[in-house]
Amino acid sequence: MKSLKELEEIRKKTLETINIRKDRTGTRVVVGMATCGIAAGARPVLMSIMDEVKKNNLADVVVAQTGCIGMCRFEPIVEVYKPGEEKVTYVKVTAAKALRIMNEHVMQGKVVDEYTIGAEEK
Amino acid sequence: MEMYRSHVMICRGTGCTSSNSEQIVKNFEELIKKHGLDNEVVVERTGCFGLCALGPIVIIYPEASFYSLVKPEDVEEIVNEHLIKGRVVKRLLYAETVENDTIKSIDEVDFYKKQVRVALRNCGVINPENIDEYIAFDGYKALEKVLTSMTPAEVIDTIKRSGLKGRGGGGFPTGTKWEFAAKSQADQKYVLCNADEGDPGAFMDRSVLEGDPHAVIEAMTIAAFAIGASQGYVYVRAEYPIAVKRLAIAISQAREYGLLGQNIMDTGFNFDLEIRLGAGAFVCGEETALIASIEGERGMPRPRPPFPAVKGLFGKPTLLNNVETYANITQIINNGAEWFASMGTEKSKGTKVFALGGKINNTGLVEIPMGTTMREVIFEIGGGIPNGKKYKAAQTGGPSGGCIPMEHIDVPIDYDNLIALGSMMGSGGLIVMDEDNCMVDIARFFLDFTVDESCGKCTPCREGTKRMLEILDRIVEGKGKDGDIERLESLANNIKNSALCGLGQTAPNPVLSTLKYFRDEYEAHINEKRCPAGVCQGLAKYTIIADKCKGCGICAKQCPVTAISGKAKTPYLIANDKCAKCGVCLEKCPFGAIIKA
Ligand SMILES: Cc1cc2nc3c(=O)[nH]c(=O)nc-3n(C[C@H](O)[C@H](O)[C@H](O)COP(=O)(O)O)c2cc1C
Ligand code: SF4
Ligand code: SF4
Numbered sequence: 001m002k003s004l005k006e007l008e009e010i011r012k013k014t015l016e017t018i019n020i021r022k023d024r025t026g027t028r029v030v031v032g033m034a035t036c037g038i039a040a041g042a043r044p045v046l047m048s049i050m051d052e053v054k055k056n057n058l059a060d061v062v063v064a065q066t067g068c069i070g071m072c073r074f075e076p077i078v079e080v081y082k083p084g085e086e087k088v089t090y091v092k093v094t095a096a097k098a099l100r101i102m103n104e105h106v107m108q109g110k111v112v113d114e115y116t117i118g119a120e121e122k
Numbered sequence: 123m124e125m126y127r128s129h130v131m132i133c134r135g136t137g138c139t140s141s142n143s144e145q146i147v148k149n150f151e152e153l154i155k156k157h158g159l160d161n162e163v164v165v166e167r168t169g170c171f172g173l174c175a176l177g178p179i180v181i182i183y184p185e186a187s188f189y190s191l192v193k194p195e196d197v198e199e200i201v202n203e204h205l206i207k208g209r210v211v212k213r214l215l216y217a218e219t220v221e222n223d224t225i226k227s228i229d230e231v232d233f234y235k236k237q238v239r240v241a242l243r244n245c246g247v248i249n250p251e252n253i254d255e256y257i258a259f260d261g262y263k264a265l266e267k268v269l270t271s272m273t274p275a276e277v278i279d280t281i282k283r284s285g286l287k288g289r290g291g292g293g294f295p296t297g298t299k300w301e302f303a304a305k306s307q308a309d310q311k312y313v314l315c316n317a318d319e320g321d322p323g324a325f326m327d328r329s330v331l332e333g334d335p336h337a338v339i340e341a342m343t344i345a346a347f348a349i350g351a352s353q354g355y356v357y358v359r360a361e362y363p364i365a366v367k368r369l370a371i372a373i374s375q376a377r378e379y380g381l382l383g384q385n386i387m388d389t390g391f392n393f394d395l396e397i398r399l400g401a402g403a404f405v406c407g408e409e410t411a412l413i414a415s416i417e418g419e420r421g422m423p424r425p426r427p428p429f430p431a432v433k434g435l436f437g438k439p440t441l442l443n444n445v446e447t448y449a450n451i452t453q454i455i456n457n458g459a460e461w462f463a464s465m466g467t468e469k470s471k472g473t474k475v476f477a478l479g480g481k482i483n484n485t486g487l488v489e490i491p492m493g494t495t496m497r498e499v500i501f502e503i504g505g506g507i508p509n510g511k512k513y514k515a516a517q518t519g520g521p522s523g524g525c526i527p528m529e530h531i532d533v534p535i536d537y538d539n540l541i542a543l544g545s546m547m548g549s550g551g552l553i554v555m556d557e558d559n560c561m562v563d564i565a566r567f568f569l570d571f572t573v574d575e576s577c578g579k580c581t582p583c584r585e586g587t588k589r590m591l592e593i594l595d596r597i598v599e600g601k602g603k604d605g606d607i608e609r610l611e612s613l614a615n616n617i618k619n620s621a622l623c624g625l626g627q628t629a630p631n632p633v634l635s636t637l638k639y640f641r642d643e644y645e646a647h648i649n650e651k652r653c654p655a656g657v658c659q660g661l662a663k664y665t666i667i668a669d670k671c672k673g674c675g676i677c678a679k680q681c682p683v684t685a686i687s688g689k690a691k692t693p694y695l696i697a698n699d700k701c702a703k704c705g706v707c708l709e710k711c712p713f714g715a716i717i718k719a
């Protein structure tokens with residue numbers, strides 16, 4: 001027998017994990033996972049992003065992957081799409097950089113300028 | 123539950139399961155494990171997505187990529203490309219979602235665009251064998267609201283104001299039915315669910331039970347609270363093994379969570395649910411026959427009144443609703459009666475699920491707001507008629523219903539409009555006929571079904587429908603007589619007025635409705651001994667076109683009744699009075715010189 005409180009907890013926890021099947025309005029974090037991306041270390045980046053989502057119960061954040069973006073020399077690449085905002089492209093991302101991106105940009109809305117493609121190209 | 127970046131949803135509805143979707147599940151699970159993705163990607167078995175003709179269907183989130191006609195050997199490519207490299211495998215996507223090389227969201231394709239999913243909201247979205255997933259999308263919230271903050275009268279009032287009517291065929295206002303059952307005084311009352319689904323073209327009830335069984339359990343519990351019942355039964359046909367299994371799993375998970383049984387949600391309310399299997403006789407879907415069958419008697423209707431709300435199962439007040447009716451209840455409680463009543467037409471509220479079949483491109487399951495036109499359903503959602511053929515009519519209401527011809531295709535679908543056209547809503551089977559269908563033959567098909575299914579208890583139905591079938595048999599064999607149409611009409615009216623139950627009362631409908639709209643086809647059969655659609659074998663006329671005939675003699679050799687004669691190298695001739703209409707000559711002529719008309 002579950003109490004009403006327990007039911008609500010199950011509802012919240014499960015929703016976080018399956019919401020991506022319904023809600024397509026939240027933030028999307030997209031990792032380039034083509035051959036060169038994986039070679040450049042995209043997998044640990046993806047894993048650290050997912051860990052962060054899990055740890056912080058970010059129910060409205062969707063983590064996705066994409067194929068070749070056409071900028072192999074900048075891999076691993078992470079793109080952040082926030083509703084109503086321009087896409088931000090981060091390049092040469094590591095697991096540690098991904099942590100900052102998640103905490104500052106995804107959660108607090110502050111773009112991490114120094115990792116963006118604009119900073120890299122200067 | 124773990125957090126996964128990708129969800130692979132594989133349809134395990136009856137349609138996709140029969141096209142081997144379980145093997146696809148296994149291949150996904152194996153390859154995902156092999157590539158070490160099992161902590162990032164989860165595989166879920168779901169209920170029907172509706173596009174069964176294109177099954178097996180696989181949807182991968184978060185991209186919501188909609189893969190159709192997936193074969194077990196395609197799985198490796200999807201894993202390697204989509205799951206590992208993030209590249210959608212375009213060649214396997216449902217073709218409608220790919221336009222000029224860009225991928226459209228599934229909600230934008232014609233098949234889904236105009237659909238509104240209320241009863242089917244969870245089908246294909248959750249794993250029906252995991253109660254937590256049902257709970258996540260607001261499952262058991264309506265029950266909580268009802269048990270902790272509403273009185274039975276308030277629940278009934280909400281259902282009444284929503285305007286919901288029974289989806290099992292009769293279209294009786296659901297709230298009023300609940301009120302009747304609530305008002306009956308008794309020490310014991312019952313809540314029943316009709317999942318007999320006898321209409322040969324319908325499978326929406328099966329899909330709801332397969333894809334979202336908790337929706338029915340939760341709604342029945344709410345109904346039990348509203349009328350004061352403590353025991354319920356779901357009557358399912360035994361031919362639905364997947365539905366039965368999922369429902370059984372759901373019931374036991376609900377019990378485990380204290381959502382069925384004693385003291386539900388710690389509110390002191392008790393209700394439990396059991397499954398009863400039906401043998402699949404059409405008449406057992408009729409409410410009094412269904413009740414008899416649960417009692418262990420032969421499934422035969424009895425006269426009403428008394429109505430089940432007064433004297434039903436084991437002589438106690440009983441509420442019976444259809445699966446799809448129940449599937450709307452939690453949404454009405456959660457979103458309000460006004461929300462539900464805002465959809466549909468003046469007298470028919472909400473949505474209706476239809477099973478599209480016959481001569482239509484997108485066979486499958488669709489849910490549309492009441493008031494959608496038949497044209498939208500058939501030509502937009504259904505993708506129109508295959509092979510460039512012309513639409514002739516659509517049958518709604520199965521063997522109890524009638525057909526909608528082209529001239530009425532723009533009528534908004536609701537209970538009253540369909541009845542005004544001589545058809546009915548029925549449970550939602552929708553069979554499309556094109557120019558190649560003979561309407562006399564269609565009427566014969568449905569009547570043949572009812573003659574088979576008549577329980578034989580009352581004479582008008584038992585004997586009357588047989589007489590009608592004999593006349594139709596005669597007509598399609600080319601032996602129709604003057605006065606046959608009138609004889610059909612008078613028999614039909616007789617049966618309608620005197621049969622005991624709905625089966626007999628509605629059995630003449632397919633004949634009456636085809637007579638109304640396609641009387642000329644009947645007349646052609648009877649007076650000219652001609653089947654305009656070229657379907658009725660008995661009326662076929664085989665002719666050799668002299669210009670094309672090379673006089674090879676092959677047809678004459680093949681004809682089993684030596685109806686063809688001629689001299690080599692000159693055109694042969696078919697003696698029509700001898701011809702047995704077997705069609706062999708037409709098939710065998712190497713020069714295409716023989717035609718059938
Ligand atoms: C011959 C016959 C067969 C029926 N078959 C079904 C059926 O398969 N499923 C169903 O829900 N109702 C069927 N009905 C209608 C039921 O008698 C009953 O009206 C319905 O289940 C009530 O539920 P509702 O008010 O939610 O529609 C049938 C009726 C007749 C006369
Ligand atoms: S109408 Fe037909 S099915 Fe109904 S009780 Fe009479 S014989 Fe049986
Ligand atoms: S088989 Fe064809 S071509 Fe040959 S005799 Fe018959 S109709 Fe003529």
Ligand code: SF4
Nearest residue numbers: 681701702704705707
């Ligand atoms: S249809 Fe059959 S019976 Fe008639 S002519 Fe051809 S082969 Fe002979």
Ligand code: FES
Nearest residue numbers: 068069070071072
């Ligand atoms: S393969 Fe990585 S950007 Fe092209």
Ligand code: FES
Nearest residue numbers: 135137138170174
């Ligand atoms: S059974 Fe798979 S889409 Fe209907």
